[in-house]
Amino acid sequence: xxxxxxxxxxxxxxxxxxxxxxxxxxxxxxxxxxxxxxxxxxxxxxxxxxxxxxxxxxxxxxxxxxxxxxxxxxxxxxxxxxxxxxxxxxxxxxxxxxxxxxxxxxxxxxxxxxxxxxxxxxxxxxxxxxxxxxxxxxxxxxxxxxxxxxxxxxxxxxxxxxxxxxxxxxxxxxxxxxxxxxxxxxxxxxxxxxxxxxxxxxxxxxxxxxxxxxxxxxxxxxxxxxxxxxxxxxxxxxxxxxxxxxxxxxxxxxxxxxxxxxxxxxxxxxxxxxxxxxxxxxxxxxxxxxxxxxxxxxxxxxxxxxxxxxxxxxxxxxxxxxxxxxxxxxxxxxxxxxxxxxxxxxxxxxxxxxxxxxxxxxxxxxxxxxxxxxxxxxxxxxxxxxxxxxxxxxxxxxxxxxxxxxxxxxxxxxxxxxxxxxxxxxxxxxxxxxxxxxxxxxxxxxxxxxxxxxxxxxxxxxxxxxxxxxxxxxxxxxxxxxxxxxxxxxxxxxxxxxxxxxxxxxxxxxxxxxxxxxxxxxxxxxxxxxxxxxxxxxxxxxxx
Numbered sequence: 001x002x003x004x005x006x007x008x009x010x011x012x013x014x015x016x017x018x019x020x021x022x023x024x025x026x027x028x029x030x031x032x033x034x035x036x037x038x039x040x041x042x043x044x045x046x047x048x049x050x051x052x053x054x055x056x057x058x059x060x061x062x063x064x065x066x067x068x069x070x071x072x073x074x075x076x077x078x079x080x081x082x083x084x085x086x087x088x089x090x091x092x093x094x095x096x097x098x099x100x101x102x103x104x105x106x107x108x109x110x111x112x113x114x115x116x117x118x119x120x121x122x123x124x125x126x127x128x129x130x131x132x133x134x135x136x137x138x139x140x141x142x143x144x145x146x147x148x149x150x151x152x153x154x155x156x157x158x159x160x161x162x163x164x165x166x167x168x169x170x171x172x173x174x175x176x177x178x179x180x181x182x183x184x185x186x187x188x189x190x191x192x193x194x195x196x197x198x199x200x201x202x203x204x205x206x207x208x209x210x211x212x213x214x215x216x217x218x219x220x221x222x223x224x225x226x227x228x229x230x231x232x233x234x235x236x237x238x239x240x241x242x243x244x245x246x247x248x249x250x251x252x253x254x255x256x257x258x259x260x261x262x263x264x265x266x267x268x269x270x271x272x273x274x275x276x277x278x279x280x281x282x283x284x285x286x287x288x289x290x291x292x293x294x295x296x297x298x299x300x301x302x303x304x305x306x307x308x309x310x311x312x313x314x315x316x317x318x319x320x321x322x323x324x325x326x327x328x329x330x331x332x333x334x335x336x337x338x339x340x341x342x343x344x345x346x347x348x349x350x351x352x353x354x355x356x357x358x359x360x361x362x363x364x365x366x367x368x369x370x371x372x373x374x375x376x377x378x379x380x381x382x383x384x385x386x387x388x389x390x391x392x393x394x395x396x397x398x399x400x401x402x403x404x405x406x407x408x409x410x411x412x413x414x415x416x417x418x419x420x421x422x423x424x425x426x427x428x429x430x431x432x433x434x435x436x437x438x439x440x441x442x443x444x445x446x447x448x449x450x451x452x453x454x455x456x457x458x459x460x461x462x463x464x465x466x467x468x469x470x471x472x473x474x475x476x477x478x479x480x481x482x483x484x485x486x487x488x489x490x491x492x493x494x495x496x497x498x499x500x501x502x503x504x505x506x507x508x509x510x511x512x513x514x515x516x517x518x519x520x521x522x523x524x525x526x527x528x529x530x531x532x533x534x535x536x537x538x539x540x541x542x543x544x
Contacts, residue, residue, distance in 0.1 A: 006030035006049050013037060014090040015097050017045050033100060043085065044101070048094040076138060080131035082151060082161040101159065103152025106219070110147060115222040118252060118287045124150070124158050125216055125283055129276035131160040132212065136205035136275070143203065145211035146192040147218055190234035191224040195267050198235035206269035209276055213264030216283070221249050225265070239267070251443055251465055256286040367403055367523075367539040368417075374403050387535040389422065390432075390527040398431075402438060402524035403539075410437065411520040412544040415490045417536055421482055424532035431459070432534045435524035436492055444518050446470075447526060448490060448499055452480035460497065460510050462518070470497075470510050477504040493544055 009032065010019050017034040023044065024031050034045045074084040085097040103109065106124060110116065116124070128150060135142060142163060149162040188197055194210035197203060217225050225243035228234040243265050246253040260282045266272045273279040365371070368388045375381065375388055381401050382389050392399040417434060424430040433449030447461040456475030462468045478501055479486055489500040495517035499506040512518075523541070527534045 014045055014095050015086055015088055017043055017097055042100045044098045046096045078131050078134040080127045080159055082159040101151035101153050103154035105148050106150040107147035116219045121219045122284050122287050126280045127158045128160055129280035132208050132276040141203050141205055142208050144188050145208050146189050147215055190231040193238055195239045198238050206272050209272050209279055220246050254290040256289055260286045364540050368537055376401055387537040389535050391533040392527045398526055398528045400524055400526045402522045409520045410523055412493045414542045416540050418485050418487050418538040420485045420535045422533040422535055424529055430532050431528040433526055435526055437518040437521035439521050450475055452478055458506050462512055471507055473507050477502045
């Protein structure tokens with residue numbers, strides 16, 4: 001049993017240290033809490049413990065890796081690199097004596113306490129970046145940067161550890177960054193390897209910068225950007241797939257922060273930050289910019305329609321849609337639309353003076369054509385021929401526009417809107433639809449969206465800083481071509497939602513299963529997919 005490995009060593013003296021307690025295991029080693037018998041200092045002792053299932057070659061490789069860690073780390077002297085007090089062999093078992101870090105690993109900390117704040121993440125990123133730049137200038141590429149190899153002293157100080165698969169560059173390579181192949185290039189942790197490391201290509205310090213970018217992603221999201229069932233599948237995702245944007249997972253992640261992380265995670269080394277320090281500085285500046293503009297953004301949001309660009313990768317929680325997005329989204333798209341302009345009686349009333357309930361049911365308010373001042377205008381959002389156009393220019397996002405003219409209390413109502421896709425990429429990302437009951441900060445809302453992929457698809461979400469899918473399925477009756485008109489109808493009452501597209505009911509009545517459904521809020525419009533343009537018209541709302 002793996003849980004008993006190394007237990008027989010407790011109480012023994014190794015390298016003048018008495019082993020007291022087993023702290024944890026690595027792939028081929030165990031770490032013990034120990035007391036230095038001469039100084040009385042509490043230390044950690046790492047002992048090479050080969051598994052019985054290892055063949056001779058594997059045993060040899062891990063043995064060599066263990067000794068390499070000791071040799072490489074002992075030659076580096078930096079406040080954020082875990083020092084090596086001593087190393088040697090005990091009855092044929094190599095060991096390393098190191099400082100004891102009572103705070104455990106950064107991986108354990110996030111797993112126990114959740115994602116870090118932006119300032120916490122910046123604090124640790126700065127320290128590890130400094131350690132990596134030092135290692136790189138001294139001819140070492142770590143090759144296994146990850147949260148589990150970052151140790152904490154319990155007082156906010158972090159140290160980079162485990163140089164077991166470090167790649168040693170020749171002295172001249174350290175300044176020119178000329179890479180050099182190594183038989184250990186393919187080793188590493190699949191969730192954190194760089195694309196070039198996954199492919200077994202030549203490495204330099206920029207490979208560590210990619211792994212550091214994945215590490216930052218984990219610190220902010222609580223999980224790495226990719227998940228796969230095998231190491232090979234994971235490696236291929238690092239090579240081919242675009243990671244999700246953190247802005248889809250946290251409301252405090254700005255576009256500037258997402259850009260910094262995306263640059264660190266570029267597939268090509270030349271497109272990344274060229275030093276870890278550059279990465280750390282750019283992230284710190286993005287965080288500072290975010291904090292300095294937070295108050296002004298809230299003030300602006302209170303004065304005019306709320307608009308947000310949201311990357312799409314977080315989208316669907318079900319495997320089917322996630323796979324579609326990861327595979328660069330399949331075919332698609334939407335199109336069009338039959339117009340329903342039927343008489344709507346009893347138009348929803350509100351507090352703004354211009355919104356007196358009409359005396360004639362034959363002339364209901366068109367919340368688009370009649371209320372143009374309530375919608376934001378610009379290159380992305382504009383009126384043309386009486387229709388409100390949303391042209392999503394984000395390379396990976398969802399453009400959202402909200403109706404805001406002194407009202408935020410739409411509760412139980414029937415909404416109809418005519419939609420027409422003007423242009424798009426015809427892939428599985430061309431979703432568009434309506435936002436219901438959004439809070440003014442956009443932290444909580446419902447989203448119903450449609451796409452013409454696979455004959456027509458729909459999905460209904462609840463957003464609470466994270467995406468929760470309520471229902472999805474096939475959609476019949478959708479007109480798929482550009483310029484065709486599709487009418488979306490939503491009947492909202494309590495925590496029940498019924499949708500129609502071109503007068504055909506969509507799925508079953510959908511019920512929000514959460515304990516606290518969103519009872520009232522803004523309505524809005526959304527378009528996904530870069531360069532997708534959708535025209536919206538005849539937006540009517542009737543109180544129920």
